[in-house]
Amino acid sequence: MWFSRGLGSLNGVITIDGLVKRRGKTEILSGVGFQALPGRVTGFLGPNGAGKSSTLRILLGLDRAQQGTALVNGVPFVSLADPVRTVGAVLDGSGAHRSRTGRAHLRWVARSAGLPLSRIDEVLELVGLADAGSKRVGRYSLGMGRRLALATALLGDPPVLVLDEPLNGLDPEGIRFIRTFLRERAESGRTVLLSSHLMGELAETVDDVVVIDRGRIVAQGTLAEVTGAHRSLEEAFFALVSR
Amino acid sequence: MKGELSKLASLWSVWLAGAVAVLVPTVITWLNSFMARGAGPDRGYQELAFGVMGVIILGVVAVSSEYATEGPEAGGGRQITTSLTAVPSRLRFLAAKAAAVALVAALLAVVAMAGTMSLAAGSSVEVTRLAGVVCYWTYTALLAFGITVLVRHGVVPLVVLLVNTSLVSMTFLLSKTFPVFSFTPDMAGARMFVEPNDSTVDISPLLGFLTMSGWVVVVLVIAAVVFTRRDA
Numbered sequence: 001m002w003f004s005r006g007l008g009s010l011n012g013v014i015t016i017d018g019l020v021k022r023r024g025k026t027e028i029l030s031g032v033g034f035q036a037l038p039g040r041v042t043g044f045l046g047p048n049g050a051g052k053s054s055t056l057r058i059l060l061g062l063d064r065a066q067q068g069t070a071l072v073n074g075v076p077f078v079s080l081a082d083p084v085r086t087v088g089a090v091l092d093g094s095g096a097h098r099s100r101t102g103r104a105h106l107r108w109v110a111r112s113a114g115l116p117l118s119r120i121d122e123v124l125e126l127v128g129l130a131d132a133g134s135k136r137v138g139r140y141s142l143g144m145g146r147r148l149a150l151a152t153a154l155l156g157d158p159p160v161l162v163l164d165e166p167l168n169g170l171d172p173e174g175i176r177f178i179r180t181f182l183r184e185r186a187e188s189g190r191t192v193l194l195s196s197h198l199m200g201e202l203a204e205t206v207d208d209v210v211v212i213d214r215g216r217i218v219a220q221g222t223l224a225e226v227t228g229a230h231r232s233l234e235e236a237f238f239a240l241v242s243r
Numbered sequence: 244m245k246g247e248l249s250k251l252a253s254l255w256s257v258w259l260a261g262a263v264a265v266l267v268p269t270v271i272t273w274l275n276s277f278m279a280r281g282a283g284p285d286r287g288y289q290e291l292a293f294g295v296m297g298v299i300i301l302g303v304v305a306v307s308s309e310y311a312t313e314g315p316e317a318g319g320g321r322q323i324t325t326s327l328t329a330v331p332s333r334l335r336f337l338a339a340k341a342a343a344v345a346l347v348a349a350l351l352a353v354v355a356m357a358g359t360m361s362l363a364a365g366s367s368v369e370v371t372r373l374a375g376v377v378c379y380w381t382y383t384a385l386l387a388f389g390i391t392v393l394v395r396h397g398v399v400p401l402v403v404l405l406v407n408t409s410l411v412s413m414t415f416l417l418s419k420t421f422p423v424f425s426f427t428p429d430m431a432g433a434r435m436f437v438e439p440n441d442s443t444v445d446i447s448p449l450l451g452f453l454t455m456s457g458w459v460v461v462v463l464v465i466a467a468v469v470f471t472r473r474d475a
Contacts, residue, residue, distance in 0.1 A: 057475075060324075060327075060328050061327065061328075062327055062474065062475040078331040083328065083330075083331050087328070091324045091328075092313075092319050092321070092324070093313040093317050093318025093319055093321075094313065094318065095325035096325065097254065097308050097311060098311065099256070100253045104249075105253075107249055108247075108249040109246065109325065111245040111248075111249045112249075112326075112329050112330055112339075113329055138317075140317070142317055145318055146318065149325075168318070169318060
């Protein structure tokens with residue numbers, strides 16, 4: 001499937017293939033593989049502990065897999081020439097130290113990536129934190145921390161966004177904001193890959209769905225394909241992962 | 244490197260480290276200057292050996308701040324994930340951080356030295372010994388840095404290293420009984436600028452420099468190998 005595409009069309013494509021990850025004796029991932037494409041929001045769904053975070057951490061070069069590959073634009077994340085301008089990542093919490101201000105956090109990321117400091121106010125504005133930039137991250141609410149993480153991911157205006165449980169702990173307004181925002185990113189031709197265990201919240205946001213359970217991909221396809229004959233994505237999901 | 248310096252500058256604990264580094268030796272020397280007995284040719288140099296506490300804090304917090312976990316109510320994130328997605332090459336990341344720590348430590352050493360020596364009546368200004376102080380501070384910061392990379396937590400290395408420098412020097416006591424402990428980095432390194440008071444082993448400044456350099460290289464190499472191989 002994926003290898004039939006020419007190299008020229010790999011821009012913004014995430015390709016994960018045959019990932020195996022063991023921690024001690026437990027196998028966390030047993031041959032995980034899927035693709036996320038530009039112009040689409042791909043939902044990576046599964047119950048807690050199914051291997052979503054591990055897969056995304058391997059994709060971002062934070063953890064190592066024993067087997068398999070995880071590529072962005074056809075190369076491993078750690079080999080990207082300009083990672084911050086290629087992939088934006090939102091992982092747990094804010095990803096910032098508590099005693100720094102939001103602006104100071106964005107400043108060091110911008111400096112280490114050689115980005116203009118003018119981007120800082122732009123991204124703060126974009127995520128609705130313009131007034132909180134001078135506040136210490138330790139005083140942020142959970143929702144504000146998540147917005148700061150998103151702002152950090154957007155600093156380099158990357159064509160690819162990878163988000164681990166971006167809706168976790170957000171209030172309804174925050175959830176709505178993230179959903180609208182991610183749809184806009186995809187509609188402008190960018191790639192959005194997000195993991196979640198909240199099926200109901202995602203059905204309106206995603207184009208493609210990948211379902212993982214106990215370290216294995218149990219279904220993948222467009223939203224309609226995966227939902228199939230079930231009444232909703234949520235029902236399809238529970239049918240897939242019930243045991 | 245620019246990013247790492249920016250990180251250090253925006254942590255309050257780094258400013259605390261700087262204050263300790265500069266004020267501890269300067270203030271002690273200043274207080275001592277009121278007591279005639281405190282004045283001796285080596286006084287200022289000895290206080291500078293204490294001031295190294297500041298750069299220990301610097302080396303530890305530069306790393307431990309990466310691993311500090313936000314409370315569960317804040318999502319349980321850690322800055323290291325942001326750092327390594329911004330600079331995915333582990334070696335480049337570690338090298339930039341070590342360079343930033345070394346630069347700041349050397350800078351603090353120079354400032355603390357200027358303050359201390361200007362107040363230490365009777366301490367002769369000798370270029371090689373002063374270079375020894377800068378070297379000792381920079382190396383100590385790098386050792387604290389390397390150890391913290393290995394344990395990924397600030398409290399233990401901070402307490403152990405600070406107690407050893409300030410309250411009870413375990414390495415000093417052990418070196419009295421077991422001469423081999425004279426070759427620990429703090430004991431040997433200090434020989435670069437202070438005379439041994441009653442050491443059982445005679446280490447020249449040059450040998451002290453080589454010994455401490457060896458420790459720094461070994462600790463940093465182990466830290467780099469472990470850091471590049473393990474999951475963040």
